[in-house]
Amino acid sequence: MTSTDTTSAPGEVALLGRPTQQRATVLRALIDSEDFVSAQVLHARLIAAGNRVGLSTIYRTLTALAEAGLADTMRDSEGERHFRHRPGPDHRHYLRCRTCGRSVAVDSHLVERWAERIGATSGFTEISHTVELTGICADCTGPTAPAA
Amino acid sequence: MTSTDTTSAPGEVALLGRPTQQRATVLRALIDSEDFVSAQVLHARLIAAGNRVGLSTIYRTLTALAEAGLADTMRDSEGERHFRHRPGPDHRHYLRCRTCGRSVAVDSHLVERWAERIGATSGFTEISHTVELTGICADCTGPTAPAA
DNA sequence: CTAGTGATGAAAACCATTTCCATCTAGCGT
DNA sequence: ACGCTAGATGGAAATGGTTTTCATCACTAG
Ligand SMILES: [Mn+2]
Ligand SMILES: [Mn+2]
Ligand SMILES: [Zn+2]
Ligand SMILES: [Zn+2]
Numbered sequence: 001m002t003s004t005d006t007t008s009a010p011g012e013v014a015l016l017g018r019p020t021q022q023r024a025t026v027l028r029a030l031i032d033s034e035d036f037v038s039a040q041v042l043h044a045r046l047i048a049a050g051n052r053v054g055l056s057t058i059y060r061t062l063t064a065l066a067e068a069g070l071a072d073t074m075r076d077s078e079g080e081r082h083f084r085h086r087p088g089p090d091h092r093h094y095l096r097c098r099t100c101g102r103s104v105a106v107d108s109h110l111v112e113r114w115a116e117r118i119g120a121t122s123g124f125t126e127i128s129h130t131v132e133l134t135g136i137c138a139d140c141t142g143p144t145a146p147a148a
Numbered sequence: 149m150t151s152t153d154t155t156s157a158p159g160e161v162a163l164l165g166r167p168t169q170q171r172a173t174v175l176r177a178l179i180d181s182e183d184f185v186s187a188q189v190l191h192a193r194l195i196a197a198g199n200r201v202g203l204s205t206i207y208r209t210l211t212a213l214a215e216a217g218l219a220d221t222m223r224d225s226e227g228e229r230h231f232r233h234r235p236g237p238d239h240r241h242y243l244r245c246r247t248c249g250r251s252v253a254v255d256s257h258l259v260e261r262w263a264e265r266i267g268a269t270s271g272f273t274e275i276s277h278t279v280e281l282t283g284i285c286a287d288c289t290g291p292t293a294p295a296a
Numbered sequence: 297c298t299a300g301t302g303a304t305g306a307a308a309a310c311c312a313t314t315t316c317c318a319t320c321t322a323g324c325g326t
Numbered sequence: 327a328c329g330c331t332a333g334a335t336g337g338a339a340a341t342g343g344t345t346t347t348c349a350t351c352a353c354t355a356g
Pocket of ligand 1: 093
């Protein structure tokens with residue numbers, strides 16, 4: 001009930017090499033957060049929750065997860081990297097509230113096609129793209145003040 | 149003929165506060181580069197060219213130019229910020245070659261509209277976005293080897 | 297010309313991320 | 327089970343871009 005649960009995360013973690021205790025913990029925490037988190041914040045949370053994980057391992061694991069396509073990444077305005085678990089097979093783009101930080105995945109097939117077309121038109125190949133949306137969500141817009 | 153030219157950059161630099169020698173120099177260098185440059189690289193170039201400008205001033209000026217809408221910015225995969233002079237009134241998006249670094253502005257009105265629509269649909273306001281494309285340009289694709 | 301406020305820049309501080317490296321450990325052969 | 331070994335871990339130190347500090351400088355109003 002505390003931290004002796006070895007069956008934490010599914011076999012997904014095996015895609016990264018050896019399925020270690022720490023990797024399972026990190027993936028589990030990433031899934032549980034259900035929103036973008038920085039390596040630092042995730043580390044703080046895990047430590048606060050009593051887990052023993054090094055910051056280096058968090059960075060290594062998150063980077064590996066992103067490379068393996070199991071996580072989406074994004075950079076905030078200060079250049080800090082944030083990670084979010086990717087449930088499906090293909091990448092997603094998000095719209096994030098600049099006030100409360102909440103983010104929601106958006107339908108992006110239109111930009112996906114646009115990006116490809118632009119590449120073809122310009123004579124470029126192996127096109128890849130970055131698309132990030134930010135705004136103020138309904139909760140934070142109301143005169144009732146930003147949600148806690 | 150060396151660096152005594154005070155009429156370097158236009159009055160645009162006045163939009164940033166006092167029209168100083170350094171600000172003119174930085175803006176001029178940014179315009180001349182005609183492509184994205186990092187603060188560090190721009191600084192190195194200016195120093196190599198015999199100008200006396202501090203790195204801090206480069207950062208301050210580039211940041212100010214970006215805030216004033218006179219420059220577009222972009223972050224490379226390592227998180228480093230790059231700046232490019234913005235000739236027109238509205239921002240642009242670029243397609244950059246991952247091999248030689250050259251970048252070309254692309255027509256993005258389609259994504260601009262897409263971003264707005266997504267915002268409206270999601271109940272978000274004050275939408276802003278980030279769109280970056282990378283790929284391999286024609287010059288770098290050919291069997292003739294990447295351009296120097 | 298002079299005062300006053302903004303600008304400069306060298307050096308130090310910041311801070312997210314990476315690298316080192318000595319110590320563990322999962323997984324395998326025996 | 328037992329020991330081996332390549333891979334993994336994590337605390338600490340190194341990196342490296344960017345920001346801050348602060349003493350000195352230089353536009354510009356008067
Ligand atoms: Mn996409
Ligand atoms: Mn745009
Ligand atoms: Zn919000
Ligand atoms: Zn190229």
